[in-house]
Amino acid sequence: MAEREKLLEIKNLKQYFNQGTSNEVRAVDDISFDVYRGETLGIVGESGCGKSTTGRTIIGLYDATDGEVLYQGKDVHAKKSKAETKQLHQSMQMIFQDPYASLNPRMKVNEIIAEGIDIHGLATSKKDRMEMVYSLLETVGLNRDHANRYPHEFSGGQRQRIGIARALAVNPEFIIADEPISALDVSIQAQVVNLLKKLQKDKQLTYLFIAHDLSMVKYISDRIGVMYFGKMIELTTADDLYRNPMHPYTQSLLSAIPLPDPNYERTRKRKSYDPKQHNYGPDEEVKLREVAPGHFVHCSEKEFEEYQKSYKN
Amino acid sequence: MKQLKKKVLEVKDLNISFHTFAGEVQAIRGVDFELYEGETLAIVGESGSGKSVTSKSIMRLLPTNNSEVKSGEILFGDKDIVTASEKQMQKIRGKDISMIFQDPMTALNPTMTIGRQIMEPIIKHQKLGKQEARKRAIRLLELVGIPNPESRLKQYPHQFSGGMRQRVVIAIALACEPKILIADEPTTALDVTIQGQILDLMKDLQKQIETSIIFITHDLGVVANVADRVAVMYGGKIVEVGTVDEIFYNPQHPYTWGLISSMPSLDEKDDELYVIPGTPPDLLNPPKGDAFAPRNPYAMKIDSEQQPPMFKVSDTHYAATWLLHPDAPKIEPPQKIKDRMVEFEKGGN
């Protein structure tokens, strides 16, 4: 099997806010994972689990409290030359959650989309720049004459597509999508997700897809990581996560998703999760262990053995 | 099983417009529906469909300076809410008809204790003394599953989590045991595990208090969980209405097909998600014919000329699509929908 290239390596990443004080928040508490070129890694979890903070720390909006973020082997947070910083900004881009807050209300659409082009000097002339903007608009399914309008004239789905066009303007390889569809209507979510999938194929993009809607994440992701209170508690392929959820939190999450199927809903039993149910002793080492090939679960030695036994193929 | 249930609310030919700088936005363009005793009616639709405007109009909470009810009636008991006086409405709100909103953060007054906020409607509508009201408030908190209710009465909203706050909001809404509870996207802002708890809570309370619920949402999964009947709204009108089984297993309107198809299923691998192309209609200039026609792959010539009337599918199931006209061609719905219909047939409905 060919060695897959690791585009992003996260090693023991920690992001603590107000460290040392009484209201210390361990938003990201020692997580490690890799993202391979060409794949879509989904990260799911509920509010407060740290998934958004993880995304923003990876792209450098926050400085990590501890741990490493390596993009193509280079440390994202280390001191870099101007050229290296520029290169990183062009390789790694982000799409944000709130279509209403992620576009500057006082800038026209063409200025918003062309910002990356302007900062990195990617266009040779004004005409060239506008051509790039038009082509980006068309790539995301909008019209040329939208370029002269302001964000407030667009719907949520359209704004999200403008945000995608903005990220694409610098020709990135890797895009972190931070809850890009959570604020959109269901049918518009499908549009945006299909667009992202198409772009991935056309431009060989790698995605880190952060969301809380499990069904959408499963649809778009190759692998999925589940976060809970700052820790990655399960990481495996999308199919495997649904067929063999090992960690009780993952199981409770799956049992809570409402499906558009009244018969299923009538008979479904929700599982609830209580972190105390693990009953970890003070000396037990709890970490991410490989329960089956490619399937990692955050557990103690004892639980590891139980999970291995109960793993169905 | 047909049971002759009592009608609690009847909306007839409701037309509501908003007057904006750019012109008149026809938000509601002829909505009819009924609500029966003890049932949960889900109103599903996306932004701009008019579902929120409908619910607010039942409570007469639309801003008076720019909204106008152009025609129609909202019959509750012996009153027409459209023409009732403000004084009459104040007697109805909180007592006979209650509402819970989407955002638990802003639905509660941050400067008042939870206890005061729950007791307020009790004291005002049921004219109970403070002591009696307090006892009722404690019982309500227990009912909605908040532990240690006596001590929590004195706390402020910021001391509760999102899910807890929504429970308090439900407690306030049910304080006077209203005949109708309007829930406008009550779980959209909550995590999925909390959402499950709140939905179960609402179903339990409904059984206990025998209230009718109008549940507004855009999440079809939630609808499948809570609803007895479903009304699908698009472009300011109801395009399909039926029991929850009929809507999910035998949908007739292409928009409903699109909605159901654009949700990825958990157990299979979808190659490409079906997408309803385009965006919802601009109600500033509503189209002449069927508002869904521009996005409807099954649109016919007549869809751009005339708005379709409601066609009957069964006593409980109606859909406003020209595809149900006897002269319309028989078309194949998308595969996912066909599979559902097969199951429906088998069930002998």
Add this chain to the structure above:
Amino acid sequence: MKHSNDPISKDMFEIEPATTLDNEIIAKPQLSFAKDAWLRVRKNKAAIVSAVLLLLVIIMAFVGPSLSHFDPYQQDVTKTNLPPRIPGIEKLGILDGSQKIGGVEQNVYEQNNIKEYYWFGTDSLGRDLFSRVWVGTRVSLYIALLAAVIDMLIGVMYGLVSGFRGGKVDNVMQRVLEVISGIPNLIVVILMLLILKPGIISITIAMVITGWVGMARVVRGQVLKLKNQEYILASRTLGAKNNRLLFRHLLPNLSGVIIINTMFTIPSAIFFEAFLSFIGIGLQAPQASLGTLIEDGYKTFQFLPHLMIIPSIVICIILITTNLIGDGLRDAFDPKMRD
């Protein structure tokens, strides 16, 4: 919903899906931020009337003195303390130069055979009040302009830097701000008098030292709110440097707040100058400012009311109109009132 009861022809049921999806087209006309605000302000009658009035006052400040042909500083002892006399209106019986002296109605113009018409009358040194009032208004307008410039240059920059940098820099800057705002403006002016003569320079310097504090606070507050908005984060991930963030992203979004704040600092600055001149540590005689005119006038208020009333009316008009315009702008810029 009306349906025609005519039978529908069969060919109407041919499938004809939309060929081009034109519903990405936006129906509403393009509305820039400024246009949107203008539409809103237009509806506010008080603001529009105020704007017109204020414009009149500003025009008069420039052309007024030349209209009356009198020199604002020329004294003429033969024409002291004359009441207002306006040609045309005097035929209505008011403003015809008559006044009650010791209970007796007299007309000093006729008594002393004065042919000239002093529209606003004259003061105790025979100076024409009309031209003096408008020259005085010029001073007020200069103060208004100065206040606006100080607000925008010093106040905005201070608030931007303080809010954007945050942390220690913000802490230090805020403490300095608090010290400055803690000292009453009056004390600062009086301290100025230790080194300067009272006049327009001392007032200017006092305003430069203290007048920008309100704007700085407001701008800082807005910056703190805006700097964590997602569009700022998006620019940072694109590689934008701080300058770009400050001037291309933050500043335009602050314009609403800046304009409104300026509209409210102007009246208080104008009043400040008038007040200082009134108590004698602002502009000095023979300079004309609305404050000095009121000060002159109040001494003889009992029997020459016009000397105090007229400059008071002018300054009231300026203060009220700027306040109402500020109110109108604030309502217009408030995004929550968007429909």
